[in-house]
Amino acid sequence: xxxxxxxxxxxxxxxxxxxxxxxxxxxxxxxxxxxxxxxxxxxxxxxxxxxxxxxxxxxxxxxxxxxxxxxxxxxxxxxxxxxxxxxxxxxxxxxxxxxxxxxxxxxxxxxx
Amino acid sequence: xxxxxxxxxxxxxxxxxxxxxxxxxxxxxxxxxxxxxxxxxxxxxxxxxxxxxxxxxxxxxxxxxxxxxxxxxxxxxxxxxxxxxxxxxxxxxxxxxxxxxxxxxxxxxxxxx
Numbered sequence: 001x002x003x004x005x006x007x008x009x010x011x012x013x014x015x016x017x018x019x020x021x022x023x024x025x026x027x028x029x030x031x032x033x034x035x036x037x038x039x040x041x042x043x044x045x046x047x048x049x050x051x052x053x054x055x056x057x058x059x060x061x062x063x064x065x066x067x068x069x070x071x072x073x074x075x076x077x078x079x080x081x082x083x084x085x086x087x088x089x090x091x092x093x094x095x096x097x098x099x100x101x102x103x104x105x106x107x108x109x110x111x112x
Numbered sequence: 113x114x115x116x117x118x119x120x121x122x123x124x125x126x127x128x129x130x131x132x133x134x135x136x137x138x139x140x141x142x143x144x145x146x147x148x149x150x151x152x153x154x155x156x157x158x159x160x161x162x163x164x165x166x167x168x169x170x171x172x173x174x175x176x177x178x179x180x181x182x183x184x185x186x187x188x189x190x191x192x193x194x195x196x197x198x199x200x201x202x203x204x205x206x207x208x209x210x211x212x213x214x215x216x217x218x219x220x221x222x223x224x225x
Binding site for chain 2: 002032034040041042044046047089099100101104105
């Protein structure tokens, strides 16, 4: 049930782009994305509901393909501040009582 | 930012002793969650609550119990701590469940020796 994230880790130079993928074997109702910096708590980035919409947050955006049960997070023109571990959280049943199931995370390192 | 605090921030305890971690929120959010984070596993759900005295188990609930007697407090108890429960524990809150984002507390680093 745990979604699969890829890649597990990626190293970028400032200004480069990256894509992080999240795939589930279950039909999804929504996907969340979070970023966690070392030694800190995860921070909510965005939520995508079924319908294939794409959302944006600064230079970070995401898409959701409900037919493939996949979501992708796009980081463009990366900055040093983008470093951290990115987690997707998936909801497989519609409704507010079903907690998110998180992937194992993708560690992103941006270097100068 | 939502007001959510966890206590203690760090704890070292001995195998076999009971331990209680506290999550306190000032946002009157209905939903509260306990996750543990371990290297290579990401965040795994222990227990969650969708209202006062309404709780349910997550995927890794064995050896843990919870209580929520007030909206603002969600307690996680390790009934008899084991070394496998050494972890970082995060509490999270949400106003509308999965329809909105989760806000996480700063975490409790627990070491069982």
